[in-house]
């Protein structure tokens with residue numbers, strides 16, 4: 001198991017992709033992706049609707065049929081049974097039971113993964129759901145429901161959390177609360193891969209993967225994104241990047257100040 005107190009450089013890469021291709025029908029949904037995330041950090045996966053974010057996340061958690069390539073998660077092949085306890089996954093639509101209470105939902109998922117006693121209370125507290133613990137999930141607001149999914153993913157203290165648009169539909173206060181929770185989890189050594197449409201969330205990440213049309217256009221820090229594109233907002237930066245990519249010149253962006261370990265551009269020659 002990834003030792004959360006060990007220096008991250010000595011640990012197995014959190015996620016490593018080599019030549020990952022996913023074809024659906026006649027279309028390549030993901031195209032020959034290479035990626036290495038060596039440290040437990042908050043990694044934002046950003047890109048327009050339909051670019052392949054959920055497909056990439058499903059591949060990483062081992063529930064997507066892949067066409068070619070390899071995916072290594074915490075040193076093991078994606079989908080390896082022992083990873084079930086080490087990787088928490090929240091799908092894009094909340095996958096919890098409306099006719100059970102918050103506590104019953106969490107207790108159910110806890111039994112499935114064999115989480116330690118006390119974990120139910122811990123995850124309900126972490127996600128600020130204590131006041132709703134005895135309430136049916138069907139009677140909760142959208143934001144509260146997504147926090148129940150998140151609570152379930154936190155059971156067993158996974159080393160990696162894969163969260164597909166966890167903040168969609170939340171008001172700015174709740175979004176800020178969730179992001180501070182993500183930061184706390186990362187500070188404790190958990191790796192987080194978080195997808196979002198909302199570009200201003202980019203600045204809350206340690207590292208960004210910008211996707212478009214099945215490829216990763218850029219792999220950099222938020223500061224590098226702004227610096228390399230000469231822009232002041234993540235929104236603007238992404239548009240600039242897309243324009244450059246369309247001009248087949250994306251590889252000239254983003255080299256300044258790039259740390260050497262795996263801070264590299266993906267999907268460009």
Ligand SMILES: Nc1ncnc2c1ncn2[C@@H]1O[C@H](COP(=O)(O)OP(=O)(O)OP(=O)(O)O)[C@@H](O)[C@H]1O
Nearest residue numbers: 024025029047048049050051052053054055056092
């Ligand atoms: N079952 C399917 N069969 C064929 N193509 C599919 C299927 N599901 C999704 N796709 C296609 O795969 C592509 C990537 O979809 P994916 O859900 O990964 O995108 P996304 O980036 O997560 O989008 P969003 O931001 O809207 O959630 C899309 O073009 C979509 O049309």
Ligand SMILES: [Mg+2]
Nearest residue numbers: 053054092164
């Ligand atoms: Mg999606």
